[in-house]
Amino acid sequence: MISLRHIRIWIFLIPASVGAAYLLQFTGFPAAFLMGPMLVAIVFAARGTKLSVARPLMLFSQGVIGVLVASALDLNILKVLGDNILSVILVIATTVIFSTFAGWLLAKSKRLPGTTAAWGCAPGAASGMITLAEEFGADPRLVALMQFLRVSMVIVLATVISRLIFDVNASPKLEASSYFFELWELPDFLFTLGAIIGGATVARAFGVPSGGVFIPMVLAFGLQNLGLMKITLPTALLYTAFTLIGLWVGLKFDRETVFKAIRLLPTMLVGTISLILLCGISAAILVWLVGVDPFTAYLATTPGALEAVTIIAVSSNADVSFILSIQTARLLIVILTGPMLAKMICRIT
Numbered sequence: 001m002i003s004l005r006h007i008r009i010w011i012f013l014i015p016a017s018v019g020a021a022y023l024l025q026f027t028g029f030p031a032a033f034l035m036g037p038m039l040v041a042i043v044f045a046a047r048g049t050k051l052s053v054a055r056p057l058m059l060f061s062q063g064v065i066g067v068l069v070a071s072a073l074d075l076n077i078l079k080v081l082g083d084n085i086l087s088v089i090l091v092i093a094t095t096v097i098f099s100t101f102a103g104w105l106l107a108k109s110k111r112l113p114g115t116t117a118a119w120g121c122a123p124g125a126a127s128g129m130i131t132l133a134e135e136f137g138a139d140p141r142l143v144a145l146m147q148f149l150r151v152s153m154v155i156v157l158a159t160v161i162s163r164l165i166f167d168v169n170a171s172p173k174l175e176a177s178s179y180f181f182e183l184w185e186l187p188d189f190l191f192t193l194g195a196i197i198g199g200a201t202v203a204r205a206f207g208v209p210s211g212g213v214f215i216p217m218v219l220a221f222g223l224q225n226l227g228l229m230k231i232t233l234p235t236a237l238l239y240t241a242f243t244l245i246g247l248w249v250g251l252k253f254d255r256e257t258v259f260k261a262i263r264l265l266p267t268m269l270v271g272t273i274s275l276i277l278l279c280g281i282s283a284a285i286l287v288w289l290v291g292v293d294p295f296t297a298y299l300a301t302t303p304g305a306l307e308a309v310t311i312i313a314v315s316s317n318a319d320v321s322f323i324l325s326i327q328t329a330r331l332l333i334v335i336l337t338g339p340m341l342a343k344m345i346c347r348i349t
Helices: 004-026 034-047 055-071 078-082 085-108 114-121 126-136 140-164 185-208 212-226 234-249 255-290 294-303 307-313 319-347
Strands: none
Touching: 004 034, 004 140, 004 234, 034 114, 034 255, 055 185, 055 234, 078 085, 085 114, 085 255, 085 294, 114 126, 114 140, 114 255, 114 319, 126 140, 140 234, 140 255, 185 212, 185 234, 185 319, 255 294, 255 319, 294 307, 294 319, 307 319
């Protein structure tokens, strides 16, 4: 039962988290509505706050992420995958191998547990990797730090490269109306909520690994391409989901974990930089095999930050369908192989 003291803490925590998120967003910081609430929650947790985000809210947030990915996909992606299937498999395999190698190096240093190193280096959607990490025995707090460190560096590099080399402006403005849906969008919004809640419920009822993200994604993708609905995700709903995930991670910290994370920061930086450089090799392979332009290859193989990569791709002359096909296929492979690779890293270290 929630005590009056906990209610008072939530009253301070939620506005502080939202304020930090908007401040980071205003300054152009990536993943602001994940990072802001997480950092604020870490401060509260380090001061002895004993709060947590309820499991149903986490499943709902995972479902929102899954439907968000589905909204960026279309059936053309299946054709792109089919036309380049061998090259796609090779590039995805090399990226997964490189991420496993980076995780193994971190685990070998004995400064991070094998499962945490594996999920921290997994080149998938950061929020998805965090929510999956705890299911398979990893420390979601350290995984979150590794994932967001990598996402931040990937977005900064992608933005710098796109602007300085390819003259792309990757900072689109959000219109105020995009925060909510119009009245005529209500049926589609209700169907979207149904896909999120229904998929998350199935995942919880049957204990499907990574199902909180994967099942709503497949359900929404299928319904939209059958013409039964149009995915409608108001920005306010996305920000709410991201904020809940940030709070979920941050509230798992305590004073001891905060100091441990600071000590491990150099190790995490080495792992992150190594992974980004290794994925650059995958991009070079893609250019050689398929003949796509280097910028498309870079965005297709960059490890994570799918939403930011999509924005940059749409703002440029890059092949958006090809990029999303590689990124999405790799995400699914990482979700399916993540537990096995984490166990393998633990065995060989």
